[in-house]
Amino acid sequence: MISRRDFMQTSMAAAALYGSSGFGNWSRLAAQQLMTQDKLLEFDTFGNVSLIHITDIHAQLKPIYFREPSVNIGVGGNKGAVPHVTGADFRKLYGIDDGSPSAYALTHDDFSALAQSYGRVGGLDRVSTVINSIRADRPDALLLDGGDTWHGSYTCYHTQGQDMVNVMNALKPDAMTFHWEFTLGSDRVNEIVEGLPFAALGQNIFDAEWDEPAELFPPYKFFERGGVKIAVIGQAFPYMPIANPGWMFPEYSFGIRDENMQAMVDDVRSQGAELVVCLSHNGFDVDKQMAGKVTGIDVILSGHTHDALPEPVLVGETIIVASGSNGKFVSRVDLDVRDGRMMGFRHKLIPIFSDVITPDAEVTKVIDAQREPYADVLSEVIGRTADDQMLYRRGNFNGTWDDLICDALISEREADIALSPGVRWGPSILPGQDITREDIWNVTSMSYGEAYRTEMTGEFLHVVLEDVADNLFNPDPYYQQGGDMVRVGGLGYRIDVTKPQGDRITEMTLLKTGEAIDPTKTYQIAGWASVNEGTEGPAIWDVVEAHIAKQGTISLDPNNSVKVVGI
Amino acid sequence: MELTRRNAIAMGAGALLIAGLPIRVSAAAEDAIAAFTGGAEVGAGDISLTAPEIAENGNTVPIEVSSDTAVEIMVLATGNPTPGVATFKFGKLAGSRAASTRIRLAGTQDVVAVAKLEDGSFVQASSTVKVTIGGCGG
Numbered sequence: 001m002i003s004r005r006d007f008m009q010t011s012m013a014a015a016a017l018y019g020s021s022g023f024g025n026w027s028r029l030a031a032q033q034l035m036t037q038d039k040l041l042e043f044d045t046f047g048n049v050s051l052i053h054i055t056d057i058h059a060q061l062k063p064i065y066f067r068e069p070s071v072n073i074g075v076g077g078n079k080g081a082v083p084h085v086t087g088a089d090f091r092k093l094y095g096i097d098d099g100s101p102s103a104y105a106l107t108h109d110d111f112s113a114l115a116q117s118y119g120r121v122g123g124l125d126r127v128s129t130v131i132n133s134i135r136a137d138r139p140d141a142l143l144l145d146g147g148d149t150w151h152g153s154y155t156c157y158h159t160q161g162q163d164m165v166n167v168m169n170a171l172k173p174d175a176m177t178f179h180w181e182f183t184l185g186s187d188r189v190n191e192i193v194e195g196l197p198f199a200a201l202g203q204n205i206f207d208a209e210w211d212e213p214a215e216l217f218p219p220y221k222f223f224e225r226g227g228v229k230i231a232v233i234g235q236a237f238p239y240m241p242i243a244n245p246g247w248m249f250p251e252y253s254f255g256i257r258d259e260n261m262q263a264m265v266d267d268v269r270s271q272g273a274e275l276v277v278c279l280s281h282n283g284f285d286v287d288k289q290m291a292g293k294v295t296g297i298d299v300i301l302s303g304h305t306h307d308a309l310p311e312p313v314l315v316g317e318t319i320i321v322a323s324g325s326n327g328k329f330v331s332r333v334d335l336d337v338r339d340g341r342m343m344g345f346r347h348k349l350i351p352i353f354s355d356v357i358t359p360d361a362e363v364t365k366v367i368d369a370q371r372e373p374y375a376d377v378l379s380e381v382i383g384r385t386a387d388d389q390m391l392y393r394r395g396n397f398n399g400t401w402d403d404l405i406c407d408a409l410i411s412e413r414e415a416d417i418a419l420s421p422g423v424r425w426g427p428s429i430l431p432g433q434d435i436t437r438e439d440i441w442n443v444t445s446m447s448y449g450e451a452y453r454t455e456m457t458g459e460f461l462h463v464v465l466e467d468v469a470d471n472l473f474n475p476d477p478y479y480q481q482g483g484d485m486v487r488v489g490g491l492g493y494r495i496d497v498t499k500p501q502g503d504r505i506t507e508m509t510l511l512k513t514g515e516a517i518d519p520t521k522t523y524q525i526a527g528w529a530s531v532n533e534g535t536e537g538p539a540i541w542d543v544v545e546a547h548i549a550k551q552g553t554i555s556l557d558p559n560n561s562v563k564v565v566g567i
Numbered sequence: 568m569e570l571t572r573r574n575a576i577a578m579g580a581g582a583l584l585i586a587g588l589p590i591r592v593s594a595a596a597e598d599a600i601a602a603f604t605g606g607a608e609v610g611a612g613d614i615s616l617t618a619p620e621i622a623e624n625g626n627t628v629p630i631e632v633s634s635d636t637a638v639e640i641m642v643l644a645t646g647n648p649t650p651g652v653a654t655f656k657f658g659k660l661a662g663s664r665a666a667s668t669r670i671r672l673a674g675t676q677d678v679v680a681v682a683k684l685e686d687g688s689f690v691q692a693s694s695t696v697k698v699t700i701g702g703c704g705g
Contacts, residue, residue, distance in 0.1 A: 211629050211667070241623040242699060253629075255619045467700050478620040479697050501675075 035101055035118075037357050041133045046346040047336030048226035049275060050138040052131055055146025055303035056325035056425070058180075059156035059164050060442070061367045063120035063354035064427035066326045068308070069394035070108040073567055075497055076475025078285050083307035083322060094310050105328070105351040106308055112390050112430050118353060122327030124167050125359035125367055126352045130330050131171055132360060138334075140225045143173045144232065146303030146323070147281045150192070151180035152425050154441035155374055160188050163370035165196075170366045175199040175221055179237035179244075179281045179304065183447045186249040190216060201234020201279060203264045208253040219264045228275055228337045231268035233297075235261065235280040235290075237304055239481045243471075245448050247533040256286065256478055258293050265296040274340045277301065283482035284322055291315035298342040299333060304482045306394070306424045310349050319345060326427060328352055378438040383548040386555035391429040393443060396472065397485050397495075397562045401426060401443050404556060405528075405540070406489025408547030413453050413537075415526035416510060417461070417491045422468065422484030423529075435548055437541075444528075444541045451528045451537040459519035462505060465493065470501040491517070491561065498566035511561060596645040600681055603641050603654070604689045609681060612690040614640070616680040625672045625698035633665035634690070637682040640666065646676025674698050 074084030085093055087107050096102045104114035105121065134141050149168060150161030161184050168176075175198055182189055193200045193216055203219035206212060213219060220233040238256045240249070265276055278297050280287050283304040291300055292315055300320045308324030312333075323331040334346045371378065385391060393399040402420040409418035426443035429435055456464070464486070471481040485495075494507040508517035517523070528540040548554060600609065617631040632640045632655065642652040655666040670678070679693045 208623075239621055239623075242621055246623060253623055255621075255623070259617060464700065470697075471699065474697075476620075479695075481621070 035356050040350060040353065040356060041130060043332060043348055045137045046334035049228050049230065049335040049337055050134060050141035051277060051299065051333040052134055052141055052143045053146065053301040053321055053323045053331040054127060055323050056148040056306055057327050058148055058152030058325065058425040060122055060326045060427065061124050061167060063123035064326060065115055065120055065430055066328050067111045067392040067394065067428040068106060068108050071395045071397060073396050073497055075473045082309055082313060083284050115430055119355040121354055122352050123354045123359065124327055125363040126354050126357040127327055127330055128171055128360035128363040129357050130350055130352065134332055142223060142225060143171065144279045144301055145173045145176040146279060146301060147176060147178045148180045150184060152442065153445055154378055154438055155370055157445045158374065160184055161192060165192055166370060167366050169197060170363050173198050174223065175201050175232050175279060177201050177234040177236050177279050177281050179240060182240055182249045183244050186251050201232065202236035203233055203261055204238060204254050204257040205236050206253040208251055211253065214252060220268055229272050230275045230277060231273035232277045232279055233264050235278055235282055237281040243481045243483060245531045258290050262294045265294060269296055275335065275337045275342055285477035285480060287320050288315055289477045291318040291320060308349060312347050321347065323349065325425065378436065380437045381434045382437055382440065382545050383435045383552055383554055385429055385431055385433055385435065386553050387432045389555050390431050393426040394424060397564065398487050398559050400556055402487035403559050404554060405544055406487060408544045409451060409526040410489050412543045412547055413451060413526035415453060415524045417523055417525050418489035419525060419527035420487040421529040422486050424484060437545065440541050440544050444544060446529060449528055449540040450535045451526065451540045451543045452530055452535050453526045453537060455522045456525045457519065458517040458521050458523065461517065461523065462508060465505045466501055469495060469504045473497045473504065494563040494565065496566040593645050593650060596643050596650040596679065599643055599651055603681055607689050609689040609691045613684060614680055614682040614690045614692045616692040616694050618678050618694040618696050621697045621699060622672060627669045628672050628696060629667065629669050630678060631665065631667035632680045634682045635664060636684045637664050638685055639683040641681045643679045644670055644672055644676060645679055647673045672696055672698050
């Protein structure tokens, strides 16, 4: 019998082995200018089960640029722990050479320069090639989609997710879980899910009225693969009605519900499951915490917080795999399951370098068919970035895309202060690159994109910032929602991430006058993506397009308006 | 030392802290617990309270309490202007000693359940429920 200690050594050895031979290879290959499809996909097939994980695609059908964050702060027990490690620290942790393909894929430094060498990433026709290659090694590999799939582009918005459904169906997933899908509205989600040729899972998707499991979304599904009885349990994003407009899907309730997760794990184990996989949209820190509370999960495939990790994180006997976002990565996890338990694993985070991986022509055809009716609208050039200006979103406090969106809100909506939601999706634009209408939609598209204008007192504005900050920096991950801090324009502040809610945000300053925000004074606030029903205003993509068209060439002032302490 | 109700509550809270359960209780909630327990010490044990970490709607928050050996369970929303929510009583023939209901919470606060067990002792569980204005998840 294998003891827990043996298991850990086995699996860590496997991880370490792959960490040096599979993952580290990219760097050496780059030095040799030998990055080829075969090398990227090279994998010594292991054990008897293969899992393929992709998550948080956000409707990115085509190759894009995607810069990873430079600021990703962990708090409480996760201070300094992955995925809260960025840049040079991240490269040092995983032994990645500066300037290598993996440095480009996983860290932010020199992004625009490296993008010139290594090109765009993602594209679901390339993803298909990777999946096909894994299926060639292991025909019964399970393909699992972590959700945030039917959201995030012009075509997705105008087809109400149908473009993504059609393309994903061509990839033949085995199961999926959910988050932004629900912002299509419950009628549309129900309509799609009823016709899905694969399992739509969520042990935490409940009927809001009766607080009972929702019939349309079973908690788990069994698969027989490689002679192993596998249970895949779905975990949808727990805080949908809070982080997104609950009025769009009032019939549903979510939550972490880890006691029900434990009950489901016990249930599938008692039915003979030899391997329990949780397909999760919890976010990484929540998954880590859940892995420590719920016993009996072998693998958590983690989504939501868009982290890409070259090695799984081990919590007890559970491995947690994080596979990035926007179609940029696919994870392959091979498992050795014997005598009813997981004995070891081999893992590879495969970056989808779009110029290296040959597109699957069949899937290219499906993608083109979705985009063809909108081709002219998508490709219209609205402006361009200056030669020293990159546009990106990720980072805990700001990104240049949101700086631009906030500028657009202030000037187009004549406001003192602008607020832009701290979402983590949206590709990047390189310096000197055309900005098309599609690019603008890629960072703004949603079913509640009205750009509102409202009045707030200084005191209320402080409450808003404190509330959002606690969703990010509460030391207990179960009280976090997985978004980044609300982005602000026209406002400066100081944040101490170690303080409790109500005490984090100080020194709020109205930038245009340099004066301190007066709690009793009323300010004109423009923003978008309100979760409140009945929000009125022009669509955010129209506001941003008008602003970019007026500017022509986009050049932004560096954003130093947020002072962060307590890191 | 004379054992007052308030001291007894403080001791009970101390025991809970040792058990790793955070508890912040208002004076009104303290008084309600003291009235329920008659000043007896409150420990941790056979009581479970299930509540969401973050409320989807602060006006209707689903909670559930259960205990195999309780004869009464009192539920308090410690941060509400009136903390009392409900007291559930279970007879010997009760098939299951569990109750669920929905409660309104004025803001982020601890919900506390205190159970009187068959042996006359008292146990307590608490759970922090965050009530947030929401937005920005992504």
